[in-house]
Structures are given as structure tokens and as C-alpha cells.
Amino acid sequence: MQIFSSQDSRQFPLQPLQADVLVAGGGLAGVCAALAAARDGVTVVLIQDRPVLGGNASSEVRLWANGATSHMGNNNRWAREGGIMGEIMEENLWRNKEGNPVLFDLVLLDLVQAQPGLTLLLNTTVTGIEKSGRQLQAVHAFNAINQTRYHVSARQFIDASGDGVLGYLAGAAHRVGAESVEEFGEKMAPGEHFGHKLGHSIYFYTKRSAEPVRFIPPGFALKDIQAIPRYKRLTSELNGCDLWWLEWGGRLDTVHESETIKWELWKIVWGVWDYIKNSGEFPDAENLTIEWVGLIPGKRESRRFLGDTLLCQQDIVEQHDHYDAVAYGGWSIDLHPADGVYSEHDGCRQFHSKGTYTIPFRALYSRSLDNLLLTGRLISATHVAFGSARVMCTCGVLGEVVGRAAAICQQQHLTPGELSTPERIGQLQQHLLRQGAYIPRQRLFSPSGAVKVHVSSTLQLSSLPADGGWQPLKSRCALLLPLKAGERLPALKVSMRAAAQQSLQVSLLTSENPANTCGDRHLASQTICVNDQGEYRLDFAWHADCDRYLMIAFAENPAIEIALTNQRLPGIMMVFNSLNPRVAKRTRQINDGDYGVDEFDFWLPRRAPHQVLIAFSLEAPLQLWHRDALLNGKLRPESHTNCWVPASDDSAPVVSWQWSQPQQASQLTLLFDNDFDHAMETVQMGHAQAVTPHCTTHYRVWLDEMLLAEVNDNHHSLCHHALPQGVSFRQIRLELLATAGALPALYGLHLHHQLAIP
Known part of the structure; x- marks a missing residue:
């Protein structure tokens, strides 16, 4: 028994904590930030004011997380978020393909609880901060459930709280509401009648x-x-x-x-x-x-804090690639009327860019403080640009960026502003890429050092059998097919049929920006007459000026049917000039109010398991999945497939990396295919498969003759393996033993902290 005598007053107990990095806010941005920093070897305290993690993605709110894929409703092919955000999406698909919000809570809690060096405080609210000059030093927090006060001191601080509690209490410069058209020349800037904030x-x-x-x-x-x-x-x-x-x-x-x-x-x-x-x-x-x-x-919106630059509409529409690009977005610029449900305006005004855009590191820290990084909805952006960057998977990508940046700043005694300089930003960019994060139009330098790669076989594209039935051309559709610089598009034959003679136009399209797949540049056309059933030859005699995707586009004609194949190949797909009503109103984006956006067609794939691919044969084979792709440092299809695929009759595919000198490394990262075009929305919608067909599910990794790892039931694109300390090797051999049903694809092997042995 405990008996407490009467006192004039009491105080709640105070628990002091110390960490290298403090993260305020446990939404997807905060979770990714905390995991990234802890995985990079610093101690982390994550403070979340709710009983679960996930923020708007949690079971408390139940909004599906999405990002650059935009429900597969725009032209951003293979744009699903990578790195830790991608890991979360893939893990949720594996455990929870039905989209149960409570199980998504569990996925996040399990990841965070299992992470060494990370202390999680749930139901804990930041109530105050301590700072000296331009440096935050500590936060005060309170948990009403256990009636405990916390004093958490740290060196680096990450504000992922949505409303910017750290930045606000510390007096950091910020904005609320929309900028005028005149300030930044943003034609989408709303007027008073539409309103300046989202509800x-x-x-x-x-x-x-x-x-x-x-x-x-x-x-x-x-x-x-x-x-x-x-x-x-x-x-x-x-x-x-x-x-x-x-x-x-x-x-x-x-x-x-x-x-x-x-x-x-x-x-x-x-x-x-x-x-x-x-x-x-x-x-x-x-x-x-x-x-x-x-x-x-x-x-949706509250405070936006100011960094050393401000992301704006033109950055998104014109796809500016900043020197300090560390992340990306691809959701539409999605603005809602301030009066919401009571407004006479449509529920949203959405305009897409032609492809993904990059986000600069200078927008991810406070210009007012030397150790406050910003992520999630708080980043330095105008109201208009925020309308795109605010979605949760983009916020998660930004979380990993600032988590890894905080670790670098702590370990190297840098401020975020010093890390953002042209001389230093490369180390953050390369670190992100080596860990498997994706930054559009950037590549990882020397993924495995000076190495020779040998493969057991390589798939060549010569023909795809007509074993998938027939489909009428009820809408415009196109085959996405990449070429290397200087390569000629071979003539190809497709099987078609019609009950009576029909005329069909077939066009060759590409994109002005070689990294895009929006078909905004017409190259050539030819018209063919289709009658009965037969093979029809298409020859555009076109040579690629650089690595780029082509679109062989078939006009709409429901009286003509085209033969399909059951084969599926990484980096190749069929797209349709169609509409996803979740993110667009038409099959073509129209600038119907001089909003400063581009007009272009939407070319959308179909969701699994309803994907289709036409059958065709090439008069000369294409080398689309060469072993050299494993060394080019490009982490997914962009301008080309950028992966290696073994031949379809190779029953035991093997890749080996061989060095002339003994090597040491702390970790290796394998990057497999897991359908980067799949939006993988977290809750409610449900998905057909728990793992995508091309993913390698069973593999072995050998260091010389030592078995490093054998993995069964893999369901991730990114697979990290620690290497034994002090062990040197001249060869890494990867055996691909099974997939989820389709041909495997591999984008690369990345070595970490590689050291040459003299």
C-alpha cells in the first residue's frame, strides 16, 4: 500500500532525455525522418502528440497516402517514391493489401519500435522550447496519459509537426495563406473569392x-x-x-x-x-x-516556414532541376476553395506538370535558425507550390532527406545552410541515392567502384507472342518503348483484325523532355489499311538523338482489334489516352483560365491485374536490359529501362561483380524491381497482389565462397545487407532463385564505405 500525505502542491515527474536529433511530429514525414537519422547512426527522439503514428494516413483520419504517381492518373511513369517511403508502402502492401487503416498503424509502429537508437514518445505534446541565439537547444513536452513532463535536449531538430510547433515557438519566419500573383508571377495564385487557405x-x-x-x-x-x-x-x-x-x-x-x-x-x-x-x-x-x-x-494547410529559397509554381510546371535537388514531387497543383463544402467553386482546381519536378534542399531548413530542418507540410514553398508538395508520400520522401541531412550535420558539425552549398550538397545527394532514394535526372556515381559485371544471360526483345486475346481500339493507346542514343527504331509487326476494311493512323510520339513520357512531340505518322486478320508492318525509320522513350500510338477505331500478349516486361507498358476522375476532368489537360500551365494529353496505364500489352515482333532485336545498366547509377526506368533482366529460358540467373583488388565495405544494397508505377495507396482502396510480379522473392548473396545471406519471401525493391567487419572480398555473386511470377529485374548493387586494401 502507498499512502500520500497532504501537501501544498505537487509537480508531475520530469524525465530528462538527450539525443543527437529530435523529431517533432509522427506523420509519414516524421516517421521517415526519424528512421533515416537513426539508421545513419545518430540517436533520435521522436515526439508524437497522438496515440498512433501516420498523421493523416493513420486510422484516426484514414486518408490514403499518395504521391507522384497520383493514383496512376498522370504521365509520371515509374514515379512511386523510393527509399524509406517506398519501403513503408511495400511493407504495407505485403501485410495489408486490403487497405485496413488499423494495420497500417501497426506497420508504422512496428518499424519505429524495431529501430535501434530511436526513442518514441506517443501522446506527447511539445509545450515549449529552449534556444540560444540561432540554435535550438531543447524542448519541453507533456504526456497527459502518464502525467509526465519531458525535457529533451538535442543538437539537431526536425520539425515535422504539420503546424510547425518548433519553428513557431522559436520565432522562425513563416507565411500563412496565399501569395499574390504579382509577388512571384504565379498565375494559379488564388484571389479572395477562391480563398487563400485549404480547409x-x-x-x-x-x-x-x-x-x-x-x-x-x-x-x-x-x-x-x-x-x-x-x-x-x-x-x-x-x-x-x-x-x-x-x-x-x-x-x-x-x-x-x-x-x-x-x-x-x-x-x-x-x-x-x-x-x-x-x-x-x-x-x-x-x-x-x-x-x-x-x-x-x-x-491540409497552416504555416509554411521560410528557407533559403521558395518553391513556386514555375518550378513545378517547368520541372526545374535545382543544383541541390534532393527529392521530388509529381502530384498535381491541387488547390481547394477556402469555403470548402459551402463554396460554389468545384471542390478542387488541379493542374499537372508534364513530369516529375525536383525539390531543393534549400527549401528544407529554416533560414532563421541554424539547426532546424523542415519537412512535410512545413517546407519553404508558396501556397501554389504547396498545393502539390503537400501530399503524404512526397512528405515522406522529404522526411528521409532531412533525417539523413541531420545526421550529416551532426557528424560533420555543419549547419543545414552550409550543407546546402554547391561544394557540399553532393554528399547528401549521393548518400540518398546510395541508400536507394530516387532523385529524378540524377545518378549515383560509381555504385560499386571499379568493377566488372558478369551475367548468366540477358533478355533481348525480338517478339512477344500473341497469346493474350484481342482488344478493340476503343481509345487511343500507345506502346512505351525506349531507345538508346543513336539507336534506330526497328520496323515492327503487330497483329490486327477487322470485319471490314478500316483505315488506322499510327503515330510515333516522344517527349520534349527526354525524362518525360507525355508524348508532347510528334515525330511521324503512317496510315495502314486493316482488313481481316493479319500482321501489319510499321516502319518509322527514326534514330534516337538521346536515350528516350518513344510512344507508338494507335488511333481510336473500335472496329479494329489488336492482338495482346500475356508477357510482361520491366520498363515497357501500354498506356491509354484516358481519364482518371480522381485527379483530372478530361483526357487532356486544358489551360482553361490562363493559369500558366501546359496543355497535353494524359497517357495512363491500367492497374494490375488489368494491365495489357500488345503482341509484336521486331525486325531487329533491341537490347533493353543490358548488364551495363547495373553500373550506370540510374535507379529506375527514366529515359530507358536502366535495369538488367535475364533471358526467359535462364533457369538459374546469376550476376557477379568482380574486382581486381580486394575490397571491404560496411553494407551492400540491392535494388530490385517492385513495379515503381504501382501507386500502392495505403488504405481503403485495396490491391490485387501483395507483391508485384517482377520482384525477386528468393535470392542468395555470396562474398567469394562465403554465403552472406539467403532471403526467402522478399517483397521489397531495396534490400540492405551488412557485411562482416574486416572481411575482404574480390567477388560478390547474386543468385536469383524465384520471383513473384514474372521475369526478375535488377537495377544495381551499391557498396557502402568501400575501402580498397593496399
Whole structure:
């Protein structure tokens, strides 16, 4: 028994903690930042003010995480986020392909709890900071669950808190709301009528029961459904999480009035549900019930902090490649009216760039403080550019960047500003690439040193059999096929048929920017007559000026059918000039208001398992998957396939790296294929497969004659293996033993801390 006598007062216990890096905020940005810093050998404390990790992606909010792939609704092929963010997406697919939000919580908690050097404080709120001059020194925090105060001192600080609690308390320069058109020349800058901030949303889940379910609305539910101009879009078939446009609060202070916004959103949600259940407009809703309603709103926008540069609309639309590019985005510039659900405007205004854009490191730290890095929604960007960079998978990529940058700054006694200089930024960029993060249009220098690569076989592209049935040309479609610089596109034959003679135009397209796949440059066309069933020859006699993807585009003609193949090949796909209504309104982007954006067609793939590929034969084979790709430092298809694929009849594919001198290294990283075009949304939507077909699921790695590792049930594109300390080797041999069903593909082997033995 414990007996406590009366006292004048008591204090909550105080627990002091010390770390190299403190991360405030446990959304995807904060999780990736904390994992990255800890994996780079520094001690980390991650403070999260909620009971779970994930932020807007958690079971508390249930928004699906997405990024540059944009639901596979734009022209950003093979653009899914890599590095730690990609690892999280792939792990969630493996454990949780059905998209259960509670299981996604578990994936994040498991990763963080298992990471050495990382201390996690859940349910803990930052209440104050200590600083000296331009340096943060410590934070004060409080956990109401265990009634404990924390004093956490650190050397480097990462603000991933969404609202910028560290930067705000430290007095860092920041902005709220939209810039004017005149300040940066951004034609998408909104006026007062549209509003200057994005609001919050609360989602809900519905469930169909065996019997009718009565619903009695609360007294605060919205009574007049016509107050919502878009109320006629409501149906009983939609999941409540599809109603992202039930948004409000952009006219208010989205930090200090968040509770006011939450209550208004509850009013809206329960009013919408009352209308669906009780208006009589939806008889099939009789057996529906509410299964879950969010208790906290998903927040889109609040403070944006100022770094040494400001990302703006032109950076995105013109795809500027900054000298200090460390990350990338590809979601549309996605702006919402400040009045949200009560606005007469559409729920969003979305414009895409022609491809991915890069994000500079100078936008990822505070210009006001020497040891505060910024990630997630806080980065140095205008309101317009923020409209693209704010999505969660992009935020996760930015988290890994600042986590690894914080480790470098701590280990080398640098400020982020010093690391951002042209003389130093390369070490961060190369470190990110070596760990498997992807930075568009950059390559890893010397992935394995001075090495010779030998492979057991190499696939050549000569023909794909017509064993997949027939498909009518109901829409424009195109074969994406890459060429090397100076290479001629061989003549090819395709099998087609028609009941009566038909004319068909076939065009050869490419992109002005060789890294894009948007087909905005017309090269040639030819017209063929299709009658009955037969092979039809296409010859454009075109030579590539540089490495680039071509699009062999077939015009729409439903009276013609084209033969398909069941084969699937890495870095090659069919795309369709079609529409994904989640992210676009038309099959072509139209600049319908002089918004300073480009006009171009959307060429979209189909999701697994509904992908298709035409059957064809080439008059001369193409070498698309050469072993040299393992040394070019390019980590995914971009301008070319950039991977090696063994021959289809190679029953035991092997790759060996051989050095003339003994080598030592601390770690090796293998980069396999795991369908970088698959959006892998985290929750709700569900996916057909737990691992993508080309992924290598079973492999062995040998150091000379010593077995380093044998891995079964691999489901990741990135596989890291620690090497024994002090062990030297002249050869690494990789045996590819099994895949998830298709041919394997390998992008590279990266050695870490490679040392030559004299």
C-alpha cells in the first residue's frame, strides 16, 4: 500500500532525455525522418502528440497516402517514391493489401519500435522550447496519459509537426495563406473569392447490415442540405472517405481554430448522413449504418516556414532541376476553395506538370535558425507550390532527406545552410541515392567502384507472342518503348483484325523532355489499311538523338482489334489516352483560365491485374536490359529501362561483380524491381497482389565462397545487407532463385564505405 500525505502542491515527474536529433511530429514525414537519422547512426527522439503514428494516413483520419504517381492518373511513369517511403508502402502492401487503416498503424509502429537508437514518445505534446541565439537547444513536452513532463535536449531538430510547433515557438519566419500573383508571377495564385487557405476534412465509413438500421441525427447536425451546393453529388454508394470535398475552414485560423473547424465538419458529416438515411432520396440506404466517423480532422494547410529559397509554381510546371535537388514531387497543383463544402467553386482546381519536378534542399531548413530542418507540410514553398508538395508520400520522401541531412550535420558539425552549398550538397545527394532514394535526372556515381559485371544471360526483345486475346481500339493507346542514343527504331509487326476494311493512323510520339513520357512531340505518322486478320508492318525509320522513350500510338477505331500478349516486361507498358476522375476532368489537360500551365494529353496505364500489352515482333532485336545498366547509377526506368533482366529460358540467373583488388565495405544494397508505377495507396482502396510480379522473392548473396545471406519471401525493391567487419572480398555473386511470377529485374548493387586494401 502507498499512502500520500497532504501537501501544498505537487509537480508531475520530469524525465530528462538527450539525443543527437529530435523529431517533432509522427506523420509519414516524421516517421521517415526519424528512421533515416537513426539508421545513419545518430540517436533520435521522436515526439508524437497522438496515440498512433501516420498523421493523416493513420486510422484516426484514414486518408490514403499518395504521391507522384497520383493514383496512376498522370504521365509520371515509374514515379512511386523510393527509399524509406517506398519501403513503408511495400511493407504495407505485403501485410495489408486490403487497405485496413488499423494495420497500417501497426506497420508504422512496428518499424519505429524495431529501430535501434530511436526513442518514441506517443501522446506527447511539445509545450515549449529552449534556444540560444540561432540554435535550438531543447524542448519541453507533456504526456497527459502518464502525467509526465519531458525535457529533451538535442543538437539537431526536425520539425515535422504539420503546424510547425518548433519553428513557431522559436520565432522562425513563416507565411500563412496565399501569395499574390504579382509577388512571384504565379498565375494559379488564388484571389479572395477562391480563398487563400485549404480547409480540413473529416471522413466516415459506412457498412451494410442484414436488417434496416434507424438513424436519429444529433441536434447539431446540418439541417439544410442545400447549403452544400454540391449536395446532389451525394449517393448511398460512396464510402464516406470518397467525400474528401466535405471540407471547411480555409477562412479561419487553421491552427488555433481547429476545434471550431472540427465541430463544423461534424455538423456537416452528420447532416450529410441524415440526408442519405432519412430524406427518402436513397431507398437502398435503409440497411446502411455508420461504422466510423473521424474524431479529428485531416488538416491540409497552416504555416509554411521560410528557407533559403521558395518553391513556386514555375518550378513545378517547368520541372526545374535545382543544383541541390534532393527529392521530388509529381502530384498535381491541387488547390481547394477556402469555403470548402459551402463554396460554389468545384471542390478542387488541379493542374499537372508534364513530369516529375525536383525539390531543393534549400527549401528544407529554416533560414532563421541554424539547426532546424523542415519537412512535410512545413517546407519553404508558396501556397501554389504547396498545393502539390503537400501530399503524404512526397512528405515522406522529404522526411528521409532531412533525417539523413541531420545526421550529416551532426557528424560533420555543419549547419543545414552550409550543407546546402554547391561544394557540399553532393554528399547528401549521393548518400540518398546510395541508400536507394530516387532523385529524378540524377545518378549515383560509381555504385560499386571499379568493377566488372558478369551475367548468366540477358533478355533481348525480338517478339512477344500473341497469346493474350484481342482488344478493340476503343481509345487511343500507345506502346512505351525506349531507345538508346543513336539507336534506330526497328520496323515492327503487330497483329490486327477487322470485319471490314478500316483505315488506322499510327503515330510515333516522344517527349520534349527526354525524362518525360507525355508524348508532347510528334515525330511521324503512317496510315495502314486493316482488313481481316493479319500482321501489319510499321516502319518509322527514326534514330534516337538521346536515350528516350518513344510512344507508338494507335488511333481510336473500335472496329479494329489488336492482338495482346500475356508477357510482361520491366520498363515497357501500354498506356491509354484516358481519364482518371480522381485527379483530372478530361483526357487532356486544358489551360482553361490562363493559369500558366501546359496543355497535353494524359497517357495512363491500367492497374494490375488489368494491365495489357500488345503482341509484336521486331525486325531487329533491341537490347533493353543490358548488364551495363547495373553500373550506370540510374535507379529506375527514366529515359530507358536502366535495369538488367535475364533471358526467359535462364533457369538459374546469376550476376557477379568482380574486382581486381580486394575490397571491404560496411553494407551492400540491392535494388530490385517492385513495379515503381504501382501507386500502392495505403488504405481503403485495396490491391490485387501483395507483391508485384517482377520482384525477386528468393535470392542468395555470396562474398567469394562465403554465403552472406539467403532471403526467402522478399517483397521489397531495396534490400540492405551488412557485411562482416574486416572481411575482404574480390567477388560478390547474386543468385536469383524465384520471383513473384514474372521475369526478375535488377537495377544495381551499391557498396557502402568501400575501402580498397593496399
